[in-house]
Amino acid sequence: MQTIAVNLPQHSYQIAIFPHGLQQLGSQLRQLPVGNKVLLVSNPTVFNYYGEIARQSLENAGFSLAVHLIPDGEQHKTLDRLAEVYDTALLHRIERSSTLIALGGGVIGDMTGFAAATWLRGVNFVQVPTTLLAMVDASIGGKTGVNHPQGKNLIGAFYQPCLVLIDPLTLKTLPPREFRAGMAEVIKYGVICDRPLFDALEQAPSLDSLEKLSPQLLETILQHSCQAKATIVSQDEKEAGLRAILNYGHTLGHAIESLTHYSQFLHGEAVAMGMVAAGEIARRLDLWTAADAQRQTQLIHKAQLPSQIPSHLKTNAILTALKTDKKVKDGTVRFVLPTANGQAIVEDGVTPEVLRTVLAEIGAISD
Ligand code: NAD
Ligand code: GLY
Numbered sequence: 001m002q003t004i005a006v007n008l009p010q011h012s013y014q015i016a017i018f019p020h021g022l023q024q025l026g027s028q029l030r031q032l033p034v035g036n037k038v039l040l041v042s043n044p045t046v047f048n049y050y051g052e053i054a055r056q057s058l059e060n061a062g063f064s065l066a067v068h069l070i071p072d073g074e075q076h077k078t079l080d081r082l083a084e085v086y087d088t089a090l091l092h093r094i095e096r097s098s099t100l101i102a103l104g105g106g107v108i109g110d111m112t113g114f115a116a117a118t119w120l121r122g123v124n125f126v127q128v129p130t131t132l133l134a135m136v137d138a139s140i141g142g143k144t145g146v147n148h149p150q151g152k153n154l155i156g157a158f159y160q161p162c163l164v165l166i167d168p169l170t171l172k173t174l175p176p177r178e179f180r181a182g183m184a185e186v187i188k189y190g191v192i193c194d195r196p197l198f199d200a201l202e203q204a205p206s207l208d209s210l211e212k213l214s215p216q217l218l219e220t221i222l223q224h225s226c227q228a229k230a231t232i233v234s235q236d237e238k239e240a241g242l243r244a245i246l247n248y249g250h251t252l253g254h255a256i257e258s259l260t261h262y263s264q265f266l267h268g269e270a271v272a273m274g275m276v277a278a279g280e281i282a283r284r285l286d287l288w289t290a291a292d293a294q295r296q297t298q299l300i301h302k303a304q305l306p307s308q309i310p311s312h313l314k315t316n317a318i319l320t321a322l323k324t325d326k327k328v329k330d331g332t333v334r335f336v337l338p339t340a341n342g343q344a345i346v347e348d349g350v351t352p353e354v355l356r357t358v359l360a361e362i363g364a365i366s367d
Contacts, residue, residue, distance in 0.1 A: 002219075004226050006140065007234040011160040015140060015226050017219075021167035022053045025101075025128065026061025032162055034124045035097030038063045039089055041112040042103040043072040046130050049173050054103055054128065066092035070111060074262065077107050077147045079155065085115040099124035099162075105131035105178075106138035110153070113144030117159030127161045130170040132182025133268060136189070136225035137246075139164045141233040151324075152254075152262075158238055166226070168218055176209050181268025183207055183303040184249070186221050188275065189228040191296055192248045192336070192344035197224040201299050208304040245344040248336040249275035252309075255321035259313055265306070272305035273362065280358045281350055282337040292338070308363040315356055315364045322355075 001018035016028060029038070038058055042051060047069055058065050068088040070081050094100070100123055102112035109127050116125035127139035145156020171179065190198030200220050206212035213221075229246070236242040253274030257265060265273075279296045282288035300307050309318075322333045333355075334348045360366055 002223055004223070004230050005234075006160070006164075006230045008160060008237055011142075011162070013160060013162050013164065015164040015166065015230060017166040017168065017222050017226065019167065019169050021165050022050055022128065022170065023057050025054055025165060026057040026059070026063060028163060028165055029058070029063065029099065029101075029126060030061050032124070034099045034162070035095060036062065036064050037092070037094060037098035038065050038101055039085075039092060039094050039098065040065060040067045040101045040103055041070065041085060041108060041115070042067070043070050043108055045072045046104040046108070050103060050130065050170060054101070058101075066094070070108065074107055074147070077111055079146055082111055082115060082146050085111065086119060089115070089119050094119060094123060096120050096123060099126055101126045101128060102139075103128045103130065104134070105129065106134045109134050109138050110144050110156070111146055113142070113159050113161065114146060114156055117144055117157040122159070125159065125161045127164045129164070129166060131174055132171060132179050133185055134182075135166045135168075135171075135222060136182060137185045137229060139166075140226060140229045141243075142237065152257075160237075164226075166222060168222060171210050171218075174210070177266065179210055180208055180303050180305055181266040184268035184272040184275070184300070184305055186225050187296070187299050187303065188246075188248050188271065189225045190299070191275065191279075191338050191342075192228075192245050193232070193342070194224050194228050195342040197221070197228070198295075198299075198342070200224075201302075202295065204302070207299070207302045244346050245336050248338070248344055249273075249278055251322060251325050251333065251335050252277045252318070254325055255318050256309060256313065258324070259317055259321050260310070264310070269306055272300045272303075273307060273309050276300060276307045277309075277358050277362055278335055278337055280361060281335055281354060282339070284354050284358065285337065285347070285350070287337050287339045287345070287347075289340070292340070296338075309359070311363055311365060313364050314367040315359050316367050318359055318364055319352065319355065
């Protein structure tokens, strides 16, 4: 088992990564100062695969268990569906000392975390992520919440889990497209803060499916990505500064997701296009070389992620959508840009001319 610490002033916790970890969920939870009642939150897809293993492990460790399933899909990340989690918590008398466990991808993790943050003003919370994206990103760092009809993740809270338990074997059933989308966030860490991870990804023959990854590379990917996120969150829990670099590729990525109504691309696919754009901007601002940008694009292609934005997206529409990004400050769009020393900065000096040129270069139609 590998463990990584997320060190925070008030809520430090461990990320435990180990194959067959799901069978140890109950015994791992027993080591924490929590009560006997557990509410396991999942969706039918994930629960069908892993629900019984989790249930048995928890019951064998003496926990009294209730289960709540949320229908599968981002469209269910709503306040209405969250209210149903509270109904189950009430029905099963979930107490202050009880634990909510999220078994699933980022949707389940974000919703369960927000339920845990708000039920009785806060109960224990454990993340058991089952997508690559949730393992390396969403389950770590305490961002929880649901969508508002007008925008993603507008309602939420910072609320840290007391344990993140990652069982890499659960990735075996993950649809390949979801796996590739998670790989975009892995490449992100390689670019913004972890050169050895970047090098390991470059040396891999393939990044586009779990089957083609060696067990050692999967271990490296999980360990380095979780460590990168833990280090950044430990330094800046509430995103006062440094944590913003985790949004590398997300400025344009969010604009693409919103303009395509969250239906054409998975989040990681949009982030991949956003990283290519950010790399090109960095090159034009002399923060990065053409060779750096080319190496990043090669990794994105190796993971079979898109590097060009769809030709029906128009430059002006993208520029308008960029203005709704959460990082906009006093009306200026801010980009996370990679730098030559393998790090990243937040830059607000990207001119509309540079943006237009880069957007044209990566496929947007000028109008
Ligand atoms: P997801 O939770 O929708 O899961 C993707 C799909 O994979 C779903 O259909 C799910 O049922 C299925 N699935 C999950 N695990 C599986 C497994 N092991 N085998 C088979 N199928 C499996 O999507 P996601 O990409 O994990 O997460 C996206 C969500 O995460 C978004 O809502 C996003 O806002 C959020 N997010 C949060 C953070 C954060 O810091 N809190 C960071 C990034 C993303
Ligand atoms: N996924 C970005 C963050 O956790 O800050």
